[in-house]
Amino acid sequence: YAAAHPGGLPGVDDQPPSALAPDRPLLCIPLPTRQAPLGVVTLSPPGDRWDPDDAVMLVELTRRASIAIDHAQRYQHNRDIAETLQRALLTELPAPPGLALAARYLPATHGLNIGGDWYDAFRQPDGGVIAVVGDVTGHGLRAAVMMSQLRTALRAYAVDGGSPGQLLTRLHTFLHHLQPDLFATAVIARFHPDDPTVTWAAAGHPPPVLRTPDGAVRTLDAKPGAMLGIPMHQEIADHTVPMAPGSTLALYTDGLVERRARGIDPGIARLADALGSFGPAELDTDLEGSADGILRPMLSDSERDDDVCLLLCHLRGTG
Template sequence: MTEGPDVWTIASVADAARARAAVAQVTREAPARERARLLASLTARLRRLLRAGGAGELRLRVRRAGAGYGTRLDVWLRPVGSATPGPDDGPDLVCPLPRRTAPGRPDTGPPLPESLLRTDADTAAVLRLLDGQEHHLRLHREELHQTDQGVLALHSELEAAALVQRDLLEAERAARAESERARRLLAFLGDAGAAITASLSPTAVLRRLSELLVPTYAERLDVWLFDAENDAEHPRRVREHPAAAVAAVRTGRPQHAAAHPGGLPGVDDLPPAASSPRRPLLAVPLTGRHPIGVLTLTAPGPRFDADTSVMLVELAGRAGVALDNARRYERYRDTAEVLQRAQLTELPARPGLLLAARYLPATRGLNIGGDWYDAFVQPDGGLLAVIGDVTGHGLHAAVVMGRLRTALRAYAVESDSPAAILTRLHRMLRHQQPELYATALIARLRPGEPEVVWASAGHPPAVVRAADGTVRVLDARPGVMLGVPVPYDYAEHRSDLPAGSTLVLYTDGLVERRAQGIDPGIEHLGRTLGTLSTPELEQDPQAAADALLKPLLHDCARDDDICLLLCHTLPPTEHARHAPP
């Protein structure tokens, strides 16, 4: 609902003052801020109207603001004679009212002095409102200032935390990289140490060491191995080696030769080497049971890294042990091989018999075992052919083999029975070497007798080739191994061996393969023996022995020693042709 408008004519300053006072009276209960804004705007408009020198009309209308919003006062100030505002024309000024209040007539407004005093009261109310707002504004400014300071401090703390976190991440990344590098060096050290200690050849150890270190850890590698103890006792006599290597021999400590100190742990610093003025040298003693040489490395870059140098020094220590073991092994192997070969028999020459023998040491391991063969003439003119194998390898097995060979020859002087000889050897070995065993096969051949008498102590069976090329295996049940801790008497066996036949004795290294066992190897030996012709066997027994070995060994690595003894009987018509001069 809308009240009808009240119209005031403004023609003078007094009219304007009374009109303003009337409006102030109507809006006396309006909010102070809205009331002051309305009166200030109205006063400014009245002043402009009067300054223009014309008359104006002030229209006031109280109307409902809307459902639940109270009422409001609409104000129009227009020059006299202008069009009357329509219902759709918006007011010039608006002020909300808490309740409906009639504007009143122009002549019913408050007296002018009272209106002026009320104006001061209104101004004071506005000033109080402004003071309150200013107080709140100061509080908000202070609060905002404190908030800004807190935000700045928070930003500063966050930035410091970010820097600390970045430093921690960098330190963690560096620590991880260092840990990974140390892990790789340790893994390399383990693999390299296993690789160089796996061989018992000094040449293979040095070759593998060079392959492992060059060019990743060293541009060049030199090894000075002492040929005699004098090299270690008098290193100055050797002029061709760097001073760092000589100092390493003299002091027993690793030496670093470079233009600047390396600061490597456990390493002494020296001036740069004349042979390598631009690249540092690292000379590390090689030590086993005693000093055996010096390993000299040229840096792959401008310097040696501290962790890498620790790994190199440790690897040199392992290389020294590997080289020392390899040298000792070579000396041990050479001694045992010389001893073993010295005990192998020179085959006798007998009418009606052709003999050939082969001994092949193993290509793996110590290369020395207890395999042996023997052939000798007994007092009655018969020939004893012996093949044997002592368990184990090395110098001890070779020594025991020599003892058995000597004892067997001694027992053969008193008895020509292969079984009796084996029985006495068994008793001797049980008594003197209770933890060592051996296999052996003894065959007795007599010129003119078309048979062979033999006895076996756990040894692979002999193979016989008849004159017509047929092959058979003397597979009678063998006795127990020599030295087994039980009493045992060996049995003697007889088999036909007519003239033109060939008897082959051998050790298990010739026929035994880990993946197949021994039986397929014996069959292979029999087939190979059957391919040899009688002329081959009679014209050149040595070549026949090689022809027998070749197809059996061409496709396998020899893990064990091999002995072969070939005995070929001649027909009477061939005796004179093959008789020794």
């Protein structure tokens, strides 16, 4: 829309005085979308009047800009929905006596922010606590739905008791028969208030990292089982290590430690360094802050191509 006298046109009140001069033409170009217009671009010519070719070019540029803005807004809307759904699938952690838990979930910086990473922790009928971190292969709604089904199945199986290895073996059979073309990794740790040890098992998942009360850190690198859901029979083994009060166990997904062209081992070493950097009382008094303190150096060097899960399990000190 072009007008020699722009008075009364919508959107011109915020134009500079030179654009509102009665003797100066004004070009107003709507920003159309598939639903409602985004607004109007109001332009004044560099000279006394608009060149027809310039006007045609500006109309086309504005049309393309409108399409780009509309797509960006729709993408952001879908991204927000996906992240809200992902967080709704993550549970609130329990607060069992003597055991502190802190979890962090961060979506990938690319894509629609929905994937198959999850963490969970819950009590078993005998007083034990199960902590789990898992990762369904792929991204998108299908991976998120499968993640939710695995989490629900694990809780159901754990009601009957069972060690981490037994629970993972049942999850393996469940996934293979339910979705033969989907796979997952997971690590489960079991704590019991009457037992100064932790029993853990992994299926195709990065190993837990354990910090002892004296500040020493080591990777629990016992041989894991294969990925959940692959077409093979497997009985996933349990591993038990001492875990004295003041110890901290870190469970995580590969998005925290794996970077392109560098593999996973350097990232696990960095995680061990970060976990070992805290003072003697920091993990006891502020586990939530400690989780943030681990993420900052781990994620400061690059954008995230994958989701990130971190679950810290800290046995409170006797003092």
